[in-house]
Amino acid sequence: ISSRVYNFSAGPAAMPVSVLKELQEELLCLPGAGASLMELSHRGQVFTDILHGAENSIRSLYGISDDYAVLFLQGGAALQFSMIPANLIRGNDKTAQYIVTGSWGKKAIGEAKKEGNIESIYDAKESNFDHVPSPGDYKVRDDAAYLYYCSNETIQGVQFAQAPSCPTSVPLVCDASSDLLSRPLDINKYGIIYACAQKNAGPAGVTVVIIRRDLLDHAPANLPGYMTYKNHADGDSMWNTPPTFAVWALGKVARWLTDDIGGLAAMQAVNEQKAKLVYEVIDANSNFYKGHAKPDCRSKMNVTFNLPNDELLGRFVKEAASQDLASLKGHRSVGGIRASIYNAMPLEGAEALASFMKDFASKNG
Numbered sequence: 001i002s003s004r005v006y007n008f009s010a011g012p013a014a015m016p017v018s019v020l021k022e023l024q025e026e027l028l029c030l031p032g033a034g035a036s037l038m039e040l041s042h043r044g045q046v047f048t049d050i051l052h053g054a055e056n057s058i059r060s061l062y063g064i065s066d067d068y069a070v071l072f073l074q075g076g077a078a079l080q081f082s083m084i085p086a087n088l089i090r091g092n093d094k095t096a097q098y099i100v101t102g103s104w105g106k107k108a109i110g111e112a113k114k115e116g117n118i119e120s121i122y123d124a125k126e127s128n129f130d131h132v133p134s135p136g137d138y139k140v141r142d143d144a145a146y147l148y149y150c151s152n153e154t155i156q157g158v159q160f161a162q163a164p165s166c167p168t169s170v171p172l173v174c175d176a177s178s179d180l181l182s183r184p185l186d187i188n189k190y191g192i193i194y195a196c197a198q199k200n201a202g203p204a205g206v207t208v209v210i211i212r213r214d215l216l217d218h219a220p221a222n223l224p225g226y227m228t229y230k231n232h233a234d235g236d237s238m239w240n241t242p243p244t245f246a247v248w249a250l251g252k253v254a255r256w257l258t259d260d261i262g263g264l265a266a267m268q269a270v271n272e273q274k275a276k277l278v279y280e281v282i283d284a285n286s287n288f289y290k291g292h293a294k295p296d297c298r299s300k301m302n303v304t305f306n307l308p309n310d311e312l313l314g315r316f317v318k319e320a321a322s323q324d325l326a327s328l329k330g331h332r333s334v335g336g337i338r339a340s341i342y343n344a345m346p347l348e349g350a351e352a353l354a355s356f357m358k359d360f361a362s363k364n365g
């Protein structure tokens, strides 16, 4: 394959071409620095400016106040499955509550149980993770250490349109790995909201954690240093060497979102348009394509559906690839097709997929 395809990978995922070009142009010698960014000390002015620039872009995209720290960490989103309970419930007798709507929530609660008292207050596994609950379906206790949920389950393709309801006394904690930066949000609703970068925000290697500062003070004293949020907040995300390349790229993606796209509301409008194109084909050919998520919980980021049989599924993936529509095979645990249409997937990519799907259904249905 010699040219770029429409890449529907779930992550690491497509990045904006203009950002990749800028990285390419500046990779060997960052203008003014005399070296590649990858060769510079994280404590030097050049990198600290880059890190603060990335932080400021994220702050201004969401209007994040100084009540929150914005951290750039390593260990992927998966380390947050442990860091959150380790900081908030390890060594105390509080209980954290979890809403589980897919594979990532399931993994998160599994890790959290190693740290302290955990209660699952909603689990959608009986219906094969095809929906998110309504507020009346679960009860959050007023004294919970936090309420945890995953806003977009990347594997099943189910997304919360609104945050779950949560008493103001309880910090709301959200894994937004696959939808942070895809739409506007009121960050003030959250105690912690975090995302690995490799879907909407850049390359793998950095995880953005937005944490309300009062939550920095709950960690047990013997928690390992890297695991302790306060160390990262006090050290300006430089308690140890941050992933400098990934932070650099993330900063460029955030600037692209602001300058080229026009911010989160504009990005959301495009994302909704892309999702509508694909879901409309599923609905118009409902004898052929079977959507996984219940319609009111459909993800705008990961469109999951199946075909009538495995033979057609295999042909779909193969013929799509021959038309430069790549990485459409679903996650092994759900099967079927998953089309990830994150921020960097252009509208034309979703149009090309929708048109291929229409043709494929009419030829094989």
Ligand code: PMP
Pocket: 011, 075, 076, 077, 078, 079, 104, 150, 152, 153, 154, 155, 175, 176, 177, 178, 196
């Ligand atoms: N949460 C969600 C919603 C994800 O999609 C992923 C990655 N696909 C993860 C957590 C885990 O991320 P990482 O591999 O960076 O640890």
